[in-house]
Amino acid sequence: MTDGPLIVQSDKTILLEVDHSQSTEARHAIAAFAELERAPEHVHTYRITPLGLWNARAAGLDAEQVLNTLLTYSRFPVPHALLIDIEETMSRYGRLRLEKDPVHGLVLRSEDFPVLEEVHRAKKIAPMLGPRIDPQTTVVHSSQRGALKQALLKIGWPAEDRAGYVDGTPHPIALTETVAAPSTPAEGGTHDGGDAPASSASPAAPGGGWSLRPYQRVAAENFWAGGSGVVVLPCGAGKTLVGAAAMAQSSTTTLILVTNTVSARQWRDELLKRTTLTEEEIGEYSGAVKEVRPVTIATYQVLTSKRGGLYPHLELLDANDWGLIVYDEVHLLPAPIFRMTADLQARRRLGLTATLVREDGREGEVFSLIGPKRYDAPWKDIEAQGYIAPADCVEVRVDLPREERMAYAMADEADKYRLCAASETKTDVVERLVARHADEQLLVIGQFLDQLAEIGERIGAPVITGSTPVKERQRLFDAFRAGQERRLVVSKVANFSIDLPEASVAIQVSGSFGSRQEEAQRLGRLLRPKADGRAARFYALVARDTLDQDFAAKRQRFLAEQGYAYRILDAGEIPGS
DSSP: OOOOSEEEOTTSEEEEETTSTTHHHHHHHHTTTEEEEEOOSSEEEEEEOHHHHHHHHHTTOOHHHHHHHHHHHBSSOOOHHHHHHHHHHHHHTTSSEEEEETTTEEEEEOSOHHHHHHHHHOTTTGGGEEEEEETTEEEEOGGGHHHHHHHHHHTTOOOEEOSOOOOOSBOOOOBOOOSOOOSSGGGSOOOOOOSSTTSOOOOSSTTOOOOOOHHHHHHHHHHHHHSSEEEEOOTTSOHHHHHHHHHHHHOBOEEEEESSHHHHHHHHHHHHHHBSOOGGGEEEESSSOBOOOSEEEEEHHHHTOOBTTBOGGGGGGGSSOOSEEEEETGGGOOHHHHHHHTTOTTSEEEEEESOOOOTTSOHHHIIIIIOOEEEEOOHHHHHHTTSSOOEEEEEEEEOOOHHHHHHHHHSOHHHHHHHHHTOHHHHHHHHHHHHHTTTSOEEEEOSOHHHHHHHHHHHTOOEEOTTSOHHHHHHHHHHHHTTSOOEEEEOGGGSSSOOOTTOOEEEEOOOSTTOHHHHHHHHHTTOSOOTTOOOEEEEEEEETTSHHHHHHHHHTHHHHHTTOOEEEEEGGGSOOO
């Protein structure tokens, strides 16, 4: 028995003592295979799940390393049954393999005859399989490659896909790196690696230059070695450049799927700056433009738009001989894209995200259809290297006035969250915080449009929502980047893929209930490194003793896992303007 920071329990939960001297290193070690469930002040609770263990196994972590982590940091003896269960669960990954047979095409292979027999007798899987070639090999209908992986994951036998990929149509793409890759920001100037082009490059040589950061290079190499899968990096850490590196490695026609039109144009600008691609080689496929070119950037929204009950634009996914498909913000992938992706398993697929958390619980579909996690960097590790800004997270608790508190108490359950989250009291606190940070670039972020409109009027700031035309959004974002606008009020349209490198303060007034991914993405708007090295400040305004406070605790779970601790501040402690 050691005095470690962990208590490992037989129900597959892990308790982490936050104040222990080894808590940080232990948290980083278990984050590779365990998911954070609760994060109050002193003891955090993690859970070990099969999907977490299989993702770890696919990323190169074996059972021995997982068990060693638990034994090293556990304060009490780890239950023997749990050790055995972890080892056996991880051994399930790869017992079944999809391979390409020179005679029979796609086959499912296993040296474990009982496992293959079990799969053959599963009612939902049998129709996807062809004849048995030998005791270890079964033919698979090529059109069922994705659906079979989904079905196998559901019965607890995740298949390792070694069947290879089509080459796609060749198209020359190269990075325009001009300096050697630095090991730290101070050893060589590099473009800040932001997820979009508006960030300025730091000169490393006369005339300036840039190179992939070490972790970006490793992430791209890990993806290519695995063939398909997901790269997880913090907001602001340069996921776009990982995508560009994968495109250069592939040198084929590429389809890039993004969240919105602004993101599509930021990807285009970044590719023009960081690769040999020209404007004529990059097409946009959005609500306004329908261009199919060697590199085509399409929005999820247009691909999933219905006409007559059908999705006419989904044909784009199979309209060209794509050698690579890039899914930006893969944790947001809509269900129709999942269904179409099941038919695209012969094409290399790269998912990019800051978090694999999906609020709909479909992480398993990302694993089986896009691919397992190939690279994951803890946010605090990237911060320690100086590639993203440090952040101070503050939960500001406000008291509802008596009238609002009574209205909340008497409201229907469906209306309670809006009543407390959109309290007039929050608007008063926003004004005080804006006055406190008058000299800084500041964002106010929220869910409810009438609340945002009132805040915009009170602080004299433009409001950007889903109804704001794309050109106007771009104009306002550009003005903010240039310092001509120092404040913006934004709805959830700014949650993803918007690069505002000099934003150093964000005030969140409301959100999508308990969404962990949204909280992470909103903090991410601030994490681009600042020119003067200052820290970012993230305020979450929360109505005390309401659903707002309950949802806030859920929203903060992912960031707590990454090492961000929220300070609690009473609204009364913020001085008036």
